Amino acid sequence: MNKLSPDTYIDMKIEMEKFAPLNLTADDLIDYTREWPGERFPDGRPKVPDQIIQRMQDVTITQAWGVLRGQGYHWQYEGNWYCTHPEQVLCGRALTAMYMPRRPQIRTLMEDKGEKSGCVGDQISWPIDMLVPGDVYVADVFGKIVEGPVIGDNLSTSIHAKSGNGVVHDAAVRDLDGI
Secondary structure (H helix, E strand, O other): OOOOOHHHHHHOOOOOOOOOOOOOOHHHHHHHOOOOOOOEOOOOOEOOOHHHHHHHOOOOHHHHHHHHHHOOOOOOOOOOOOOOOOOOOOOOEEEEEEOOOOOHHHHHHHHHHHHHOOOOOOHHHHHHHOOOOOEEEEEEEEEEOOOOOOEOHHHHHHHHHHHOOOEEEEEOEOOHHHO
């Protein structure tokens, strides 16, 4: 099976089957983000213009927090992150993935549905394959530490190559020197 290029996701509408219990179809994403008036990616995500992302790099945490709270987004903060590049600002469109603990029967079904949707490789790489320039990969792995980390220098390199950006990852990390 051929791997889909990022251009494929941009240039054509892909009707992806729900390959995971919590993944959203393009229509689901549009419904849940209906306030967005602008352009969208084929997968339904709001396509925040690059100019806005560039302007946001100069916004302080206090300014951003003020806007969020003013719009009713309270409790939108998570602390105690380890920053691998504190001299840089991480800013972009979020592409979010949630990794539930593996269950053999669910994993088999997800792999079958993922293959039908054109996904290749391990499930960990599926959302990474969807990244486009300007995205920030956000992965909720529920703080997983036991049985080793999910992300290291190889996946980080792939994320950066596709998005030109970094990652927010809630779990153990390995290969910090290569990230």
